Amino acid sequence: MEIKEIIGIDVSKLTLDCCHHSSGSHKEFDNNLDTIASMVKWSLQVSGVSKKKLLFVFEHTGLYSDQLIQFLGGGDYLFNVVPGLEIKRSLGIARGKDDKADAKRIALYGYRVKDELKPFQIPSKTLEVLKRLMSVRKKLVTQRAGYIATLKEQARILNKQHNKVLFKVQGKMILTLDKQITIVEQEMNQLIEEDPELLDLYRLITSVKGIGGVTARFLIVYTVGFTTFESWRKFASYCGIAPFPYRSGTSIRGRTKVSHLANKEGKSLLSMCAASAIQSNPEMKAYYDRRIDQGKNKMSTLNIIRNKLLARAFAVVQRRTPYVNTMKFAC
Structure with a gap:
């Protein structure tokens, strides 16, 4: 796939502000299905390329971007939905803010990372x-x-x-x-x-002792059926439970810690799963008690258990077999 042109879209409740990166052309459209079709037609005309070489880039704005996603996905157009924070931090210091300027910045972001972006996969x-x-x-x-x-x-x-x-x-x-x-x-x-596929995923995930129905549904939905994250480590980073080092040169030697940039709901659910696993899973309880007896930090140990549970959830889905507690076979 070779992307030639980028259309940046600033999505709001009532309008779509569109900017063509190469020419800087800008046009505003109403945010409804009828005018979205006109927006796509304008984008193809101003870019002068086929639909397979044009990429639409916009922020995820929840309900307001839903119609745009459904239209572009239904028409097999190439598009990518990007977190607003990712766009903001990638462009450095920006002065002023309005919808036209935001559309231009989104188009610039899309142009810079066009070779790295993957087309958005619409959930079922x-x-x-x-x-x-x-x-x-x-x-x-x-x-x-x-x-x-x-x-x-x-x-x-x-x-x-x-x-x-x-x-x-x-x-x-x-x-x-x-x-x-x-x-x-x-x-x-x-x-x-x-849904047979979702039911199979649900049963596999809940076979991991400590992970209940609420967390299983969260994992299924936010990984889009375990298709959008390549590994459990990336999802751990998304949920804010992946530890990162904090050091620079010889003077800064901070402790390794998790980032505050996270899906707080996922982090909370995995914390409750870890606490449940410590209470109900002999293996996790033994691991927790052993580390505490060694003088290790309680929160650090709890975070390790969160990661263990998440890794097991991804593993059972990848293998397509339920989790087997091997500790019960130990002599």
Whole structure:
């Protein structure tokens, strides 16, 4: 694949600001399906190349970029969806900000890395629905946790007889959120059960002791069925559990630590998996206790276990066989 021209697109709620890198031509389009077709037609005309030599580059903006992704993917156009932070850091210091300037910067970024970019792989409809349901579940769980914490503090301080309505309303909200979370989880499980490939992945991942259903769904969705990350190490970096050195010359000798640039949800889920594995998996418990007895740092040990679990999840998917606990065969 030889990319000749780049179109940078700044995606917002209502508009698409497009910039052709070579000529600097700019045009704004409405962000809807009808005008997206016009945008593609304009891009082909201004670039003067075939669709197989034109690459569209834009930031991931969640719901607002969904129609653009679906249109370009459905028409077999080449495009790449890039994290905004990656574009921002690659271009150095930038002064000022508007949609036209952002489109130009995105086009410049695409031109600089065009030989490295790989065409975006659109997740299946099931994975897209799963991702949205996971987002809704996360919000519901957060709201429920907030009500539970508030109610607990109020019960400690306030007189229940004098605040019956206060306690009653919040109690009902917690019950309602419990019900809605259950409905969302049932729908996600149903979607997985109806897709043989996803069901196979789900069973393989949950065969690793310590990894539960919530984390398994997260891994499936954010790796797009284990197709977008070449190794578990890259996904560990994405989740913020990969340790990196911090040193320079002879004067700076900081401790090796994980980066704050991470998918915080994945990091949190893997932390809970590690804590669960220490409690329920004799192998992990023995490993944890041995390192602690040696005076090793608890968080460092916990992070190693997070990486071990993630590595095992990727391994069972690669082998297509469930995880086997070899410790039980040890003499």
